[in-house]
Structure formats: C-alpha cells, structure tokens
Amino acid sequence: MDTEVKEEESGSQVPPSKRFRRDDNVDPTNPDPSIVVHVRNLSPKATEADLLEALSHFGPISYATCMPGKRMALVEFEEVEGARSCVVYAQTNQIYVAGQAALFNYSTSKMIQRLGLESETPNHVLILTIYNAQYPVNVDVIHQICEPHGFVKRIAMIRRTMLQALVEFESAEIAKKAKHAMNGADIYSGCCTLKVEFAKVIYIFRTLIMNIVNVNNLISMNHFQPEHVKVTRNDMDQWDYT
Template structure:
C-alpha cells in the first residue's frame, strides 16, 4: 500500500468523517498551526494535538463533513503535499466521528500532575526548584523526575485532585520564575496534564525523586552534590575518589546520634553545609557535606575510628 516515497498521502478505503487524522507533524505542533493548515477548507470546531507515541499526530474536527471531504480530496489530487513547518503531513479520515477531549487521561482530573518542562536540560531545573514552584498551591507529597523523548518531565503528587487542578490551571503554559533558573536558560515553559498515577512509588530520596511524607526514607548517596560513584583501583578494589562529602557509618550505637550531635562533631574541622542521616543494613549512616575536598579529607583522617561518646560508644 505504501509507495517508495514513504507513507501514503491518503487511504481511499476509509469512511469519510468530519474528523481528520493528521500524521507526521512537527514535534510540539501547536493548535494554531493546525487551524492555519485546515482553515481554507472550512470551520474548525475542535482539535486534539500532540497525540501518539511520538506526539506528532493530531485530530482536527470540521463543523461540516463536506469541509473535511474537500480537504482530503484537495490534497489527494494535489501535486503539493500538505505541509507544516516544511514537513509533509499525511491526512486521512479518522475512524472517530467527533473529538471527545474529556475522555483522554490527560484531561481527567487526578491528584498527580505530569509536567513537561520545555527549553531545559535535566540538570537545569533542580527538584528543589520544582518543589518550590508547586508548593505554592498546597502540600506536595512526592516528586519524581525523568528524561523522556518529550523532554525533561516531572510527576507531582498532591493529596487530592482539587489541589492538583488549581496548580495546573495556574501554571500550565507559564514559565518558572527567571531568578530560579541558571543564566543560560532563556525560556522554560511548563506544559501540564493530569497523570493516570494516583500514588508514586518513591524508593529513596535523591536528586531525581523525593517523598516529602516520609522523613525516614533512605537517601541515595549520589543525591548529595559532590558524591561520586566509586571507581576501581588497579587491584580491583573500590578506589574512593576524594570528595567534599563524607559517608560515616556509626557502630556500637548505645546512644542516639542526632543531626545536632553530628554537626557538633564534624564542625570542629570546618563548615558543615549539609547532613543526611539514614539507616542501612540495620546500621546508621550519615552523609556530611563540606565546602571543599581538603576540609573533608582532614575530618576523615581525624575522625576515622573515633568514638563520639567515651567508653567506645558510637564509633
């Protein structure tokens, strides 16, 4: 059925419909561009864009069936293909007779938002900035970020659909405030829909994911700036790269060790910027961040094997 030139322009076997299915659109094709393409043939009463796995398809609904037929007939017989931004667009009748927007998952209000952050790379917008922006509308329970073909995305979980709707209505199409972005980012738009998720499964706190409802969730060591994944030395054993972040394991825990206690102990050697405590394999561990590697190295040398309390407790 398809010719050597790629996809067929038009399937003749289809039942005409006032809804046309457009394929091979440029990525992020806007509603305005669709209307501009179809307007010469009649009145457009509804569109649904960015559909399909690659978000490069759309549906356009004409007011009248004959208008849709005239567009399909025109391009079926024209030597010039339909084009948007220089890309050839394939047009066929849809097997649906009308566009129903309210049935797509992105329009059914839920408590989790799917946010696409346009114009940025994954490292440009930190999870803390996303949290700050979305917390303005209510308590954010969880955030998960990821990179997909569509760009840098985040799932943001609120307690209920009403809060999520308020955030979506206020922020969809808006930009993250300029002062929260790195200098090289020129524009950054939020495109927000509802996700089908209701409860995100966050396994640990990291620079990619957060659960603000569970302070006891373990911290992924790579989540704190400056920690590097260990490399192997020539003998095949882990060779620890020097870092401004120390990982302390505390043994023989006879007394509670709090962030304050650790802060007091580690501040002896320099400014402590951040501390994270978590349990691992039944023992307690902490990450301590200094401003530079040199300070961390001195603290490590001095405190390795040191007991916080006399009598060998909390080594």
C-alpha cells in the first residue's frame, strides 16, 4: 500500500524520485488545465490548512501538500473547474495564503498521490489532522464535530508528531459529506484547524501497529479487520459507538 507522491520540486521529507514527477510530454512553462494547481511564493510558515482556507471557495479541494523548504505547494481540486477558477482569478488578483500573496498556475501533475495514512480513494474512514492545536482534542471533541454529518461508528486518536484522528462512518457517502463539510474548518475559532482526508484503510493498521507510542493495543492483530478502526477500550483516545 505504500505510495509515491508526485512533486514538481523535491522536498526535504522524501527523496526527489519519490515525490512529485512531471508527466511526460508536458511543457512545464505552459501546462494544460489540470485539477492540480502549483502554488509558489508561499510563506515558509504556510500549512495545508492555510491553503484550504484561502482556496476552498473556488471549489471543493481533494488534497493539498506543502513543500516548506521550497515555499511551494500542490493543491488538488475535485473538478477542473475549481482549479480553473483559481488560476484565472490569480491572473488579475492577488490570493493571500497565510498573509502572503502567492502565485498560481496549473501543475504538470494530473493528481497528487497521497502519503502516509491518506488515500485518494473514497471510503468510510477519514483521517483528520489537527493543526495549531491550542486546546485539548479527544474523542469527545472529534465525535461532537463529526456526528452532525452522520453516524460515527468508531474513533481512534493518533498522538505522534501531528495530532490526528481516525473516524469511521457507516458509509463512504457519509464520510465524503463529512469531508466536504469539515475540511479546512476550525474546531475552535482561529485554531485547531482540520485537514480531512480519506484514510488508507489497510495501510493504517500496519503503520499504527508499528509506530503508535501513546495508544497501546489500538489494533489487535488477532482481530484484524481491514475495513474497521479497531478499538479495544473506551476512553479519551478511542471509542466504539456501535
């Protein structure tokens, strides 16, 4: 389930060959319209959440990824019309991301392959990344913001370098609705900003088993269910609502 991520410039996290690759036979100086937009001149402090806040009004965004060392990013819209609206608007207007005017053009990449626990394939499990978490966030908080969009079956917090949460809904349709509603929103005003993606369900289990340090026995290999977030107890880091 490991994937590569296409990149127009290499970042510091992964070797260049493993990230964004230009499509063959595409003129990088005059790319054709694409659902992926290349963002330049970003503030070094800009995050994916800042991109969502600045660009979501052009159309639903599927994915965004920053390259802080290069001051660039890629943003993938769900439809080419969203990308076109962004690029056309930026030709005669300034778009500010994290307080700094950025530059926009179509990317030579036709999609962004996801890293880590994130997937481009719609399914019923979401991975929520919480940026600028100035207040405590636990399963009660996550359930409160997710439940209005549909029945939540299970939640598991992931407390590593980034604060994340796995949220399992009844169906992919409900998860997609929740993703559209929450992606780029703040849990609390001005902080705890959400980046919401579909989870790479099978890859989740291997990664969590190997790397989770603050949540013990989140997933039991003896009860491996690749389509479920395995919860072993009900507490502030995991909960089964079924």
